[in-house]
Amino acid sequence: MGLKSFVEVPADSHFPLENLPYGVFKPEPHSPPRPAVAVGNHVLDLSVIASAGLFDGPILKNSDCFNQPNLNKFLELGRPAWKEARATLQKLLSATKPTLRDSASLRSKALVPMDKAQMLLPIVIGDYSDFFSSMHHAKNCGTIFRGPENAINPNWFQLPIAYHGRASSIVISGTDIIRPRGQAHPTGNSPPYFGPSRRLDFELEMAAVVGPGNELGKPIDVNDAADHIFGLVLMNDWSARDIQAWEYVPLGPFLGKSFGTTVSPWIVTLDALEPFSCDAPIQNPPPLPYLAEKTSKNYDISLEVLIKPAGQEDSFVITRSNFKHLYWTITQQLAHHTINGCNLRSGDILGTGTISGPEPESFGCLLELTWNGQNPVSLGATTRRFLEDGDEVVFTGFCKGDGYNVGFGTCSGKILPAST
Amino acid sequence: MGLKSFVEVPADSHFPLENLPYGVFKPEPHSPPRPAVAVGNHVLDLSVIASAGLFDGPILKNSDCFNQPNLNKFLELGRPAWKEARATLQKLLSATKPTLRDSASLRSKALVPMDKAQMLLPIVIGDYSDFFSSMHHAKNCGTIFRGPENAINPNWFQLPIAYHGRASSIVISGTDIIRPRGQAHPTGNSPPYFGPSRRLDFELEMAAVVGPGNELGKPIDVNDAADHIFGLVLMNDWSARDIQAWEYVPLGPFLGKSFGTTVSPWIVTLDALEPFSCDAPIQNPPPLPYLAEKTSKNYDISLEVLIKPAGQEDSFVITRSNFKHLYWTITQQLAHHTINGCNLRSGDILGTGTISGPEPESFGCLLELTWNGQNPVSLGATTRRFLEDGDEVVFTGFCKGDGYNVGFGTCSGKILPAST
Ligand SMILES: [Ca+2]
Ligand SMILES: [Ca+2]
Ligand SMILES: [Mg+2]
Ligand SMILES: [Mg+2]
Ligand code: NI
Numbered sequence: 104m105g106l107k108s109f110v111e112v113p114a115d116s117h118f119p120l121e122n123l124p125y126g127v128f129k130p131e132p133h134s135p136p137r138p139a140v141a142v143g144n145h146v147l148d149l150s151v152i153a154s155a156g157l158f159d160g161p162i163l164k165n166s167d168c169f170n171q172p173n174l175n176k177f178l179e180l181g182r183p184a185w186k187e188a189r190a191t192l193q194k195l196l197s198a199t200k201p202t203l204r205d206s207a208s209l210r211s212k213a214l215v216p217m218d219k220a221q222m223l224l225p226i227v228i229g230d231y232s233d234f235f236s237s238m239h240h241a242k243n244c245g246t247i248f249r250g251p252e253n254a255i256n257p258n259w260f261q262l263p264i265a266y267h268g269r270a271s272s273i274v275i276s277g278t279d280i281i282r283p284r285g286q287a288h289p290t291g292n293s294p295p296y297f298g299p300s301r302r303l304d305f306e307l308e309m310a311a312v313v314g315p316g317n318e319l320g321k322p323i324d325v326n327d328a329a330d331h332i333f334g335l336v337l338m339n340d341w342s343a344r345d346i347q348a349w350e351y352v353p354l355g356p357f358l359g360k361s362f363g364t365t366v367s368p369w370i371v372t373l374d375a376l377e378p379f380s381c382d383a384p385i386q387n388p389p390p391l392p393y394l395a396e397k398t399s400k401n402y403d404i405s406l407e408v409l410i411k412p413a414g415q416e417d418s419f420v421i422t423r424s425n426f427k428h429l430y431w432t433i434t435q436q437l438a439h440h441t442i443n444g445c446n447l448r449s450g451d452i453l454g455t456g457t458i459s460g461p462e463p464e465s466f467g468c469l470l471e472l473t474w475n476g477q478n479p480v481s482l483g484a485t486t487r488r489f490l491e492d493g494d495e496v497v498f499t500g501f502c503k504g505d506g507y508n509v510g511f512g513t514c515s516g517k518i519l520p521a522s523t
Numbered sequence: 524m525g526l527k528s529f530v531e532v533p534a535d536s537h538f539p540l541e542n543l544p545y546g547v548f549k550p551e552p553h554s555p556p557r558p559a560v561a562v563g564n565h566v567l568d569l570s571v572i573a574s575a576g577l578f579d580g581p582i583l584k585n586s587d588c589f590n591q592p593n594l595n596k597f598l599e600l601g602r603p604a605w606k607e608a609r610a611t612l613q614k615l616l617s618a619t620k621p622t623l624r625d626s627a628s629l630r631s632k633a634l635v636p637m638d639k640a641q642m643l644l645p646i647v648i649g650d651y652s653d654f655f656s657s658m659h660h661a662k663n664c665g666t667i668f669r670g671p672e673n674a675i676n677p678n679w680f681q682l683p684i685a686y687h688g689r690a691s692s693i694v695i696s697g698t699d700i701i702r703p704r705g706q707a708h709p710t711g712n713s714p715p716y717f718g719p720s721r722r723l724d725f726e727l728e729m730a731a732v733v734g735p736g737n738e739l740g741k742p743i744d745v746n747d748a749a750d751h752i753f754g755l756v757l758m759n760d761w762s763a764r765d766i767q768a769w770e771y772v773p774l775g776p777f778l779g780k781s782f783g784t785t786v787s788p789w790i791v792t793l794d795a796l797e798p799f800s801c802d803a804p805i806q807n808p809p810p811l812p813y814l815a816e817k818t819s820k821n822y823d824i825s826l827e828v829l830i831k832p833a834g835q836e837d838s839f840v841i842t843r844s845n846f847k848h849l850y851w852t853i854t855q856q857l858a859h860h861t862i863n864g865c866n867l868r869s870g871d872i873l874g875t876g877t878i879s880g881p882e883p884e885s886f887g888c889l890l891e892l893t894w895n896g897q898n899p900v901s902l903g904a905t906t907r908r909f910l911e912d913g914d915e916v917v918f919t920g921f922c923k924g925d926g927y928n929v930g931f932g933t934c935s936g937k938i939l940p941a942s943t
Contacts, residue, residue, distance in 0.1 A: 262706055283864050297812070319783065354775040357652075
């Protein structure tokens with residue numbers, strides 16, 4: 104029925120003691136950023152807990168990893184430190200532990216109501232890579248652009264395809280997204296036009312956050328890869344389809360993506376997700392040995408996208424998908440990423456690619472949901488082919504436990520008109 | 524005939540007073556990194572000059588930008604600070620200025636023989652983008668892979684094509700490069716194989732180093748773009764052609780590039796390059812207004828690639844090219860990069876793409892020089908289709924002035940066997 108905390112955790116909360124996701128926040132506009140975990144409707148300030156000497160395990164006792172403006176140092180410490188922190192915090196927050204429960208002064212310093220906390224990007228992201236790991240997404244996009252015969256390229260089934268994304272324009276949930284301007288091309292031999300994107304889309308993704316990295320030239324074995332992944336976030340890889348379609352041959356997406364990518368503030372750890380692990384799909388053809396893992400795991404994470412159309416009060420669910428639909432696992436993604444010797448650094452993120460399920464109601468972007476704008480989706484009284492100015496897109500994701508949820512909160516952004 | 528310094532500047536030096544390129548070095552293995560300029564066969568330690576109060580102009584007088592382990596803070600200050608530093612240093616190092624010339628103690632602290640200085644990556648590189656701006660390179664690659672009819676995609680003449688590269692694996696000249704392993708595909712329907720790359724190549728490039736960046740959502744006008752570029756470096760975008768060919772459809776190069784990218788240690792400023800500016804090629808079709816610049820400038824920089832084959836003492840020039848062959852200018856690249864609102868940060872780099880000239884002797888990579896391995900190039904008694912273990916590749920680049928050179932030094936790397 105779930106662990107019991109002295110901090111109130113509403114029944115539908117994403118943040119019970121079983122979760123304890125990590126973020127970075129400011130309690131006041133001018134205070135320095137500090138690490139936190141979420142519990143119920145509160146954030147627990149880890150710099151306060153550390154300063155009070157309450158991280159008393161062997162690894163964290165003398166560490167300054169929670170007196171930092173980001174989580175990178177904690178992430179670098181690896182799974183033993185993460186497990187120690189989790190055990191310490193679950194004990195400290197439990198209903199039966201008096202240390203924090205019975206100290207009004209410590210509580211008032213350490214526990215901040217969530218609506219008073221300004222959440223920030225929790226990590227310094229050195230590099231951001233984006234994969235293409237949902238077969239349904241690959242098939243739909245391929246069918247739309249190349250027809251059903253050549254929908255999926257032969258390389259797709261042999262390796263987790265990915266491209267480098269733009270790190271500088273990754274923003275935290277709640278940041279407005281300005282509609283990008285750029286070049287696009289109608290059809291045939293007409294010259295390209297320039298202007299605000301007419302085919303602005305979201306992409307429902309999650310991203311793995313890298314813990315300890317690797318040295319340049321030293322790949323990470325696929326069976327060790329999980330130890331290099333701290334956790335997951337929700338990610339919206341905003342995409343301007345018209346810009347992307349015109350620019351992407353032969354070097355891949357660039358300005359069609361780099362105007363903004365939104366991540367959720369809370370990193371849910373693999374330890375918290377472990378009870379929700381499930382078998383990944385059987386891969387056929389079987390992967391080459393460097394991608395063959397002893398156990399091939401996905402996670403059962405329900406995902407939902409809502410759009411709150413410009414000028415309306417209501418939000419409308421426009422797709423429901425699940426992380427478990429991914430063909431390539433995050434451990435295969437990470438092992439593949441390093442097989443050439445490429446070095447990962449703590450705080451790097453690996454996007455999964457758009458997570459589409461098999462049914463049309465589970466497609467992960469408007470390109471697929473409207474079949475490239477042909478079939479508008481309805482949002483109450485209105486419809487959408489692509490996103491309009493003022494639309495707010497909200498992702499949520501959670502795992503359903505026995506009497507509790509392990510959730511990600513939301514990942515949202517509103518479209519502002521193009522600058523002139 | 525050139526400015527005169529009290530520091531000896533050999534006639535063939537790349538580093539007279541007219542140049543003063545910026546780098547970061549360590550005088551001893553355990554000393555902290557500090558900024559420097561190169562002059563003759565010496566490096567001038569700017570942290571010493573700053574601490575002695577010799578940066579006495581209005582902008583730099585009270586700045587700690589030279590008491591930093593990298594140049595990012597100085598780069599952020601923008602062109603007025605760069606011009607002030609250049610004027611101060613040219614005066615301080617001139618033959619007629621006694622301040623440094625006549626102070627043995629200051630000289631011994633500030634001037635370090637170049638062969639005693641360990642050069643480091645001079646900047647923290649948040650994001651690295653790589654363009655595709657040489658028409659000859661685009662045409663050759665297109666002809667090799669798709670045949671002469673469709674050699675250059677229609678989008679190429681409308682926008683400076685680029686992709687995001689990997690920032691983590693950028694290394695300083697002199698760092699060994701481990702041959703990457705990965706998947707490749709022979710031909711037809713046979714399954715892919717896995718192993719050390721059999722088609723390892725260099726790419727002769729230069730890269731622009733970003734000075735002041737821009738806010739997310741606020742593009743930089745093409746006519747202001749030069750103020751956002753501090754200078755240029757030589758860059759070798761090592762490429763595994765077999766890995767690249769198998770993976771790059773549809774999302775572009777990934778593991779075929781991300782195992783290592785080498786940059787030269789000295790950033791030559793646009794101010795030092797200004798005397799060598801020349802007209803960029805006429806663009807036809809004319810670019811869209813956001814890419815149309817009042818003056819469209821290239822620089823006359825002679826580039827040369829030498830290979831020192833494994834086990835040999837001699838090096839062999841295998842190509843000679845020039846920066847002036849670029850079709851898209853670095854200011855167009857930068858303006859295009861931000862037109863969708865993408866934010867640049869100081870220290871970001873923009874690779875030009877392989878700089879191939881019109882003649883076969885000026886092609887910028889082995890893929891082109893050997894026409895995809897068909898025509899081996901000779902290196903004295905031996906030949907090469909692609910790079911072999913032990914080969915060292917050395918780039919040099921310089922501008923020829925009247926009685927002096929403004930040069931980049933070298934950018935080199937040696938291939939080590941794949942790890943097993
Ligand atoms: Ca994506
Ligand atoms: Ca390149
Ligand atoms: Mg994006
Ligand atoms: Mg490279
Ligand atoms: Ni990056």
